Amino acid sequence: MMQLITIFKENGFDITFASPALDSDFMVDLSEFGVKKKSIELNNSSFDDFITELNPDVVLFDRFMIEEQFGWRVAENCPKAIRLLDTEDLHCLRTARQKAFKENRIFKLTDLLSEEVAKREIASILRCDLSYIISEFEMQILKDFFKIDAALLQYLPFLVEKMSREDLLQLPSFEDRKNFVFIGNFLHEPNWNTVQYLKESIWPSIKKQFTEAVLEVYGAYPSQKVLQLHQPKNGFFIMGRAEDANEIVKKAKVVLAPIRFGAGLKGKLLEAMQCGTPSVTSTIGSEAMNENLPWNGFIEDNPHEFAKKAISLYLDENLWLQSQKNGIPIVNECYLKDKYSEKLINRVNTLLNDSESHRLHNFMGNLLQHHTLKSTMYMSKWIEAKNKKV
Incomplete structure (x- = not known):
């Protein structure tokens, strides 16, 4: 995440880091990187006011769970904002492998088809305009096994300086x-x-x-x-x-x-x-x-x-x-930073210049944005209403 923040900062983006997580003694001081920090709440419409006033051009979600919470709110209040997902790694792959290990059996890719996390994670990838994938092996799974359009994916490993x-x-x-x-x-x-x-x-x-x-x-x-x-x-x-x-x-x-x-x-x-x-x-x-x-x-x-x-x-x-x-x-x-950072920014700029065409061709993503399938939105609204009664 800090690598992504650094790359966007180096390319002239003004960055606000919004998180529902509590502060800790070991967190990065984002102010040293010229990044504004904002605390946000889960299942609370106060985020709608925040994101509407901020009106960002690009929104980056840290893992699919955050996209589930806030993706629909961003789409509703800032429909033109490009939505990016940093997967970190495929959680469904890790979960399915862990389950196979504990059951003392060999993991098979077909295990992913019955994994609940896979359904949520793939849906999140489809709803976003572009997802960053850290592993070539996971890129292959998404493209060949789950049949995700390559236009929705970008390989982005760790990024470091050259060694000698x-x-x-x-x-x-x-x-x-x-x-x-x-x-x-x-x-x-x-x-x-x-x-x-x-x-x-x-x-x-x-x-x-x-x-x-x-x-x-x-x-x-x-x-x-x-x-x-x-x-x-x-x-x-x-x-x-x-x-x-x-x-x-x-x-x-x-x-x-x-x-x-x-x-x-x-x-x-x-x-x-x-x-x-x-x-x-x-x-x-x-x-x-x-x-x-x-x-x-x-x-x-x-x-x-x-x-x-x-x-x-x-x-x-x-x-x-x-x-x-x-x-x-x-x-x-x-892992050279110079090899991948320019590609990252170029893809974002392309989306900023032609998001309508990109989204038009992402039919499955549009399908998941349709109101009859917005389970994450209705769940969040239900929790918010429930909290107000307490």
């Missing part, structure tokens, strides 16, 4: 680094499951073969069940929130991320490449991240082999250095 071998020289060396590390918000179920998997299935094997091994697990919102995994005697440390994730990854020798379900791209693995830190991950973890370029470490799904490769990467300096170098072409070929 000289950048690696500015980072801590092999000798100056220590420990394995994992970083991930504990409220995110794929992260919590990964930590459990590390503790129960992978770390015992690593520790048996490499007795000096230490794993530091960082993440915000550690619950009591997370803190119970803290075992210093076994080299397994629950560290809590990272003050600066970048600095922690730079000092680590190897990132471990045996992710078993999820969707989208994994920011922790791109961050590892930028920090010159090799990683060992799973097929799900590396999905759509490297365009068949050599990984900056290993991709392994078998827990025993995962442990062996993590140890070899940690102890073998030549292997570690080569893996570190492998991250550079991945960053430069898959």
